[in-house]
Amino acid sequence: MTVAETPFEPKIVAFCCRHCAYAAADLAGTSRLAYPPSLNIVELPCTGRVDVLELLRTFEDGVDGLLVAGCLPGRCHYLAGNLHARQRVDYAQRWLEDIGLEGERLRMINLSAAMGAQFAELATEMAETIKSLGPSPLGTRRAAGEIPTTGCAACGDPAPLLAESAHDRGDGR
Amino acid sequence: MIVAKQKPLSELTAMLDGYRNVLAVGCGTCVTVCFAGGVKEVGILASALRMARRLDGQPMSVAETTVQRQCEAEYIAPLAEGLDEFDAILSLGCGVGVQTLAERFPDKRVLPALDTTFMGLPTEQGVWEERCQGCGHCVLDITGGICPVSRCAKQLMNGPCGGSQGGMCEVDSDTPCAWQLIWERLDRQGLADRLLEIQPPRDWSTSRDGGPRRIVRDDLRLPPPEDV
Numbered sequence: 001m002t003v004a005e006t007p008f009e010p011k012i013v014a015f016c017c018r019h020c021a022y023a024a025a026d027l028a029g030t031s032r033l034a035y036p037p038s039l040n041i042v043e044l045p046c047t048g049r050v051d052v053l054e055l056l057r058t059f060e061d062g063v064d065g066l067l068v069a070g071c072l073p074g075r076c077h078y079l080a081g082n083l084h085a086r087q088r089v090d091y092a093q094r095w096l097e098d099i100g101l102e103g104e105r106l107r108m109i110n111l112s113a114a115m116g117a118q119f120a121e122l123a124t125e126m127a128e129t130i131k132s133l134g135p136s137p138l139g140t141r142r143a144a145g146e147i148p149t150t151g152c153a154a155c156g157d158p159a160p161l162l163a164e165s166a167h168d169r170g171d172g173r
Numbered sequence: 174m175i176v177a178k179q180k181p182l183s184e185l186t187a188m189l190d191g192y193r194n195v196l197a198v199g200c201g202t203c204v205t206v207c208f209a210g211g212v213k214e215v216g217i218l219a220s221a222l223r224m225a226r227r228l229d230g231q232p233m234s235v236a237e238t239t240v241q242r243q244c245e246a247e248y249i250a251p252l253a254e255g256l257d258e259f260d261a262i263l264s265l266g267c268g269v270g271v272q273t274l275a276e277r278f279p280d281k282r283v284l285p286a287l288d289t290t291f292m293g294l295p296t297e298q299g300v301w302e303e304r305c306q307g308c309g310h311c312v313l314d315i316t317g318g319i320c321p322v323s324r325c326a327k328q329l330m331n332g333p334c335g336g337s338q339g340g341m342c343e344v345d346s347d348t349p350c351a352w353q354l355i356w357e358r359l360d361r362q363g364l365a366d367r368l369l370e371i372q373p374p375r376d377w378s379t380s381r382d383g384g385p386r387r388i389v390r391d392d393l394r395l396p397p398p399e400d401v
Contacts, residue, residue, distance in 0.1 A: 053213055056220040098182040099221050100228040137228055 010064040010130035011139070013040045014123065017047045019077045020113050021069030025123075027116030035120040036127040039067070046070070047108075048081020055092040055106060062139030065130035067123065068108040075112065082110060102133050174294070175203040175267045176301045177210065177287040179218065185263070186225050188284050192233060192260040195222075197286070198252065198274065199239030200266035207301055209287050210265030212239045218265065218286060235263070243270030246277050256281060291323075309379030309386060315372065317358035324351035330372040 016022040022043045028035055044050065047070030058066055068089050070082035086108055093103035107129075109122050180188075189195060197219045205211030219235040226233040236259070242248045243266035252274075256262075261282040264271040268289040275283040291303035306323045312330070313320060322328050326344040332352030336343030340353045359365045379386075 051213070053216045053220070056217055056224070060220050060224050095182075095217070095221055099225045101224070138224055 008131060008135055009038045010036075010127055010135070011038055011040070011062070012036065012065040012067060012123075012127060012130060013042060013058055013063050014067040014069055015042050015044050015047065015050050016069045017071055017082070018043050018045060020071040020075070020115075021109070021111045021119060023113035024069075024111045024115045024119040027113065028120040028123075029116075031116050033117055033120040035123040038127065039123050046076065046078050046081035047085035048076070048078055050085045050088055052088050052092045052095065055088070056095060059096065059101065059105070059136065059138060062136060064105065064133075064136045064139060065126055066106045067126050068106075069119070069122075070108065070110055072110045072112050101136065101138070104129055105133060105136065174206055174292070175269075175289060176207045176291050176293045176303075177204050177267050177289045179209055179214065179265075179287055180285070182218075182221055182225060185218075185222065185286060186229075189222065189226075189233065189261070189263065192282075193231075194234045194236075194258060194260050195263050196236050196238065196252075196256070196259040196261075197222075197263045197265060198243065198249075198270075199237075200243035200264075200270050201239055201241040202243075204265060204267055204270075204287065205239075207295070210267075210270075212237075215239055215265050218263075222263075239265075243267075244273050246273060249274055249277055253278070306380075308377075310376060312372075315367070316355045317362065317364070319351055319355045319358055321351050321355065324349075324354075328375075330375055 014021070014025075016025060022041065025035075025041055047068055050068055055066060055068075068085055070085050071077065073082065076082045089106060089108040093106050096106060097103045107126060111119055111122075197215050199205070199210045199212055199215035201211060204214075208214060215237045219237045222235050223233060238252070240248045240252070243264065252262075256278060259281070261284055262274055262278065263284050263286050264274050265286045266274070267287065268285065271283055271285045275281075291301075292305040292307060293301050293303040296302050303323050304320060306320075308322045312322070321330060321332060325332055326342055326348075327334055329352065332355070333350050334352075337350040337353055338346075340350055342348040342350045356365060356368060359368055
């Protein structure tokens, strides 16, 4: 099979709250429920940790889809982290559309730790959505070497800050 | 604080058309606390611009930095080092910051990423309202700490007008009538009778009619070099 014939397997990152969705993903696994292997799970202390900057930078790095999975409304261990995350996801979706990417590439879901089956189902649904949209044009263009990347060797920041900046002080972000 | 908001991405991409290597400069003061031009907003906008331009097939490098205070030459001086490599500076400072950069680096294109909007305060998280127009002659002593110049649509000095309806302004039903607030405030302080004194027409010469305003403090100026 040539490269051109390789079926598109979307690269999806899932930011998962450790109190719910991360445990739900674990439950899906131990329950032998299949979900897309291309899902890269990142454990967070709470989805309230998610920031618009990180969401956009993840897309800039060429990911095809991004899932933010937090606790059910009213069940956040930090009271409102999942609600803040929802607001930021909505805001980031508007940025994506302004940029020229489909907003559906970013989605937030809410789960409890007991909802392993739902996690597998929603992750599969997300993968299908991204498959129908196709690969991120940012990812393919990057693969084709069209992106001039310069970065900070220390932290991997694609756009390093200048001297005397917050970046160099280590408190930039 | 000076309150600003980011220009639409479409306006910025049009403004930056043709540039390939841009330095986005944030400001760590007013526009940081109104979430328009601080470190994080610089990061978000720079990332968005890089992606938008990549999708247009015209990749653009956008480097990021944020200075503590963009409106003073001393704080932006370190930017001189390494500036040659950039086609343009995209300032996420207020209008003063943009102009300070443009004055300090006159050979460089300096472009505004923000629309500077007003001097104001946050009334709740995520909401800012205007409180001062810098008219040059403060009357807050007369009006109980509520500014009729910035908060009354007609800038009345002897209000309210007939458009005050149920405590709200006829211009916008979500905007409280400034003069209603002034009367209530002074009444609460037992000073409402002071408002019966008619204020004369305002002297607007201290405001924006005479071109850019200037304050000179001789006690603070540096002595001429020949005297040192």
